[in-house]
Amino acid sequence: xxxxxxxxxxxxxxxxxxxxxxxxxxxxxxxxxxxxxxxxxxxxxxxxxxxxxxxxxxxxxxxxxxxxxxxxxxxxxxxxxxxxxxxxxxxxxxxxxxxxxxxxxxxxxxxxxxxxxxxxxxxxxxxxxxxxxxxxxxxxxxxxxxxxxxxxxxxxxxxxxxxxxxxxxxxxxxxxxxxxxxxxxxxxxxxxxxxxxxxxxxxxxxxxxxxxxxxxxxxxxxxxxxxxxxxxxxxxxxxxxxxxxxxxxxxxxxxxxxxxxxxxxxxxxxxxxxxxxxxxxxxxxxxxxxxxxxxxxxxxxxxxxxxxxxxxxxxxxxxxxxxxxxxxxxxxxxxxxxxxxxxxxxxxxxxxxxxxxxxxxxxxxxxxxxxxxxxxxxxxxxxxxxxxxxxxxxxxxxxxxxxxxxxxxxxxxxxxxxxxxxxxxxxxxxxxxxxxxxxxxxxxxxxxxxxxxxxxxxxxxxxxxxxxxxxxxxxxxxxxxxxxxxxxxxxxxxxxxxxxxxxxxxxxxxxxxxxxxxxxxxxxxxxxxxxxxxxxxxxxxxxxxxxxxxxxxxxxxxxxxxxxxxxxxxxxxxxxxxxxxxxxxxxxxxxxxxxxxxxxxxxxxxxxxxxxxxxxxxxxxxxxxxxxxxxxxxxxxxxxxxxxxxxxxxxxxxxxxxxxxxxxxxxxxxxxxxxxxxxxxxxxxxxxxxxxxxxxxxxxxxxxxxxxxxxxxxxxxxxxxxxxxxxxxxxxx
Amino acid sequence: xxxxxxxxxxxxxxxxxxxxxxxxxxxxxxxxxxxxxxxxxxxxxxxxxxxxxxxxxxxxxxxxxxxxxxxxxxxxxxxxxxxxxxxxxxxxx
Numbered sequence: 001x002x003x004x005x006x007x008x009x010x011x012x013x014x015x016x017x018x019x020x021x022x023x024x025x026x027x028x029x030x031x032x033x034x035x036x037x038x039x040x041x042x043x044x045x046x047x048x049x050x051x052x053x054x055x056x057x058x059x060x061x062x063x064x065x066x067x068x069x070x071x072x073x074x075x076x077x078x079x080x081x082x083x084x085x086x087x088x089x090x091x092x093x094x095x096x097x098x099x100x101x102x103x104x105x106x107x108x109x110x111x112x113x114x115x116x117x118x119x120x121x122x123x124x125x126x127x128x129x130x131x132x133x134x135x136x137x138x139x140x141x142x143x144x145x146x147x148x149x150x151x152x153x154x155x156x157x158x159x160x161x162x163x164x165x166x167x168x169x170x171x172x173x174x175x176x177x178x179x180x181x182x183x184x185x186x187x188x189x190x191x192x193x194x195x196x197x198x199x200x201x202x203x204x205x206x207x208x209x210x211x212x213x214x215x216x217x218x219x220x221x222x223x224x225x226x227x228x229x230x231x232x233x234x235x236x237x238x239x240x241x242x243x244x245x246x247x248x249x250x251x252x253x254x255x256x257x258x259x260x261x262x263x264x265x266x267x268x269x270x271x272x273x274x275x276x277x278x279x280x281x282x283x284x285x286x287x288x289x290x291x292x293x294x295x296x297x298x299x300x301x302x303x304x305x306x307x308x309x310x311x312x313x314x315x316x317x318x319x320x321x322x323x324x325x326x327x328x329x330x331x332x333x334x335x336x337x338x339x340x341x342x343x344x345x346x347x348x349x350x351x352x353x354x355x356x357x358x359x360x361x362x363x364x365x366x367x368x369x370x371x372x373x374x375x376x377x378x379x380x381x382x383x384x385x386x387x388x389x390x391x392x393x394x395x396x397x398x399x400x401x402x403x404x405x406x407x408x409x410x411x412x413x414x415x416x417x418x419x420x421x422x423x424x425x426x427x428x429x430x431x432x433x434x435x436x437x438x439x440x441x442x443x444x445x446x447x448x449x450x451x452x453x454x455x456x457x458x459x460x461x462x463x464x465x466x467x468x469x470x471x472x473x474x475x476x477x478x479x480x481x482x483x484x485x486x487x488x489x490x491x492x493x494x495x496x497x498x499x500x501x502x503x504x505x506x507x508x509x510x511x512x513x514x515x516x517x518x519x520x521x522x523x524x525x526x527x528x529x530x531x532x533x534x535x536x537x538x539x540x541x542x543x544x545x546x547x548x549x550x551x552x553x554x555x556x557x558x559x560x561x562x563x564x565x566x567x568x569x570x571x572x573x574x575x576x577x578x579x580x581x582x583x584x585x586x587x588x589x590x591x592x593x594x595x596x597x598x599x600x601x602x603x604x605x606x607x608x609x610x611x612x613x614x615x616x617x618x619x620x621x622x623x624x625x626x627x628x629x630x631x632x633x634x635x636x637x638x639x640x641x642x643x644x645x646x647x648x649x650x651x652x653x654x655x656x657x658x659x660x661x662x663x664x665x666x667x668x669x670x671x672x673x674x675x676x677x678x679x680x681x682x683x684x685x686x687x688x689x690x691x692x693x694x695x696x697x698x699x700x701x702x703x704x705x706x707x708x709x710x711x712x713x714x715x716x717x718x719x720x721x722x723x724x725x726x727x728x729x730x731x732x733x
Numbered sequence: 734x735x736x737x738x739x740x741x742x743x744x745x746x747x748x749x750x751x752x753x754x755x756x757x758x759x760x761x762x763x764x765x766x767x768x769x770x771x772x773x774x775x776x777x778x779x780x781x782x783x784x785x786x787x788x789x790x791x792x793x794x795x796x797x798x799x800x801x802x803x804x805x806x807x808x809x810x811x812x813x814x815x816x817x818x819x820x821x822x823x824x825x826x
Contacts (some may be wrong), residue, residue, distance in 0.1 A: 134800075402789055513793075
């Protein structure tokens, strides 16, 4: 652990999801904040400075409990215990409670208070509680919990100055007590484990009893992830101590079967007694709940429509349509602008430099590389904004509620729907959106199938190929286009089932989801979340994408050849051209140079492998360069087919493709070859950016490697099957 | 035996409730991780629960428990044994 030279006070901000924790954090820190990921996981680490002080605030992930079942929970718990490498044990904790839902919030709160780190409680959203007829007596709560409690409304700033004063003046000594009792055998086990924890020195003395209880519950919970976490802790101890702790846990499970449940219920019993004493209008004290449910809160009235059997799915479809449109269409002008800017900049550089490797590196390597990173930026910003909006309003949970039935049909979670839908625009924001899925197996399955959704970069490929082989038959063209989207989607669903049965086999993860009250989000908070996440994309994945772009540039640029190296055919063709055909000459030279580059040589080298698919080396080079990004396919085809610069509207390219032949005069682009080529593009993972993002999101190269391998093999086999079976049958030749 | 039959009449699982019905948790039949998560979310013995609604496609369901809204699949809800109450009963005890 690296200690900064000046010991600044660090306060961790903890609380349940939907407790207004992040709003409070933003209000306390102002704009000075940095966002990163915790090492190895994609849990966001947000740090800021308490405005006007030297105190740093660390926003912990929102969790319901300190059991270590999800990465979020494990991070929160490791930070609080000072066990996370690179993050100092906080000097104090700001605990945010949702006053309208005190029972469940107190579960986490009491777990944290028992660790003995100084705590200040913000009893937040007292306005929401008041609307529901609940009044929290904060003084009484403070007495019961033994820590200061401040009533706050983070969204309006009420109570924040008092809270800030308390955080600054916080007494830095700790008193750890647990005010409720467990059965005697359980208490004895906690004491015994606590004694061993004190000996090992990994846990501060006063936190040992709370640490012991958490460890015992994880060890005995019957949940695989918790058990693994408990074992990981033991791995840091000497063998004797670890065995000793295991023996204590086993003895406890003999004496009290399902001890973890006993502990949870005992804690809740105590919490209920606190809540009914300090909350007026509490379920246990009078019938406010009854009155409330009859009158119906605003959320209830909204949900009566938004989760209605008929209107619910209709509204959901409309919301998803707007979301999809915003990524797919509204980003388009901005992407055009970035492309135009890239072209203009490259033009300026070309005009001011002599031709040579340096100019080419600048224009086709560096500027193009930056462009490839930035081109995703508008889509990503828009998607992150939409996601933050859905999340902050509370609709995201309803989306999962509505879609879960459909997604569970292929073994996925309701939360997998939005990432997959986003992937039709671009897999990158889609994969980034899987962060809301807690279960690792569900999340990784969703990530692995996301690139099969036909993204916007495949569209130009479909357009060019369909136009080249199907001419003017509009209905047929539309049908073929639709089939490509359907093929990707159905393959993804089939693979989701397969992955959940093989790679990610195990008990079906539970769907346990809070449906928070609807809430009007603040634009400032939304923009901030959007920017923080988009920035992470630029710094994390952007660097990898950029590097690969430069490498591919080098492969297509070197070795430099002169006209003396050209093939006899090309030389003859050049000689036959009139000097006036400058454009045609240049196109032919560019095409010949690409053929002789490392990339072109590879294309020709693998031609025997591609020929059974019906592709010649020219298509091969297009396919190869597309592994960088599918966007370059059309441009590359423009060069290999010697028509110069081309886009998907290019008539010249379309005609050249339609007329192209094999050396023996057979037609190259038969409808069958076209279908095979498109099937290849549907199924292949031709996007370095996606792979870079998968690496960042999964924390290992193993998953992008596996994704690349399975998709490439599948694409090859499918395209081969199309060409060979179709060819034998005499279809579309 | 009679007591058992009596139990069978009043005890149901959470997945069998109709929207608007009130009940109290008696226990969770299945062990393991899901049980602890349900307990930690507040579905402890004696907790008052109201069934709110079923999702448009028939699963999952939405519950009111401890002052908040919780959604679980029917498969998980079926592991939660409950006894039916009118809302008045849950308050008086």
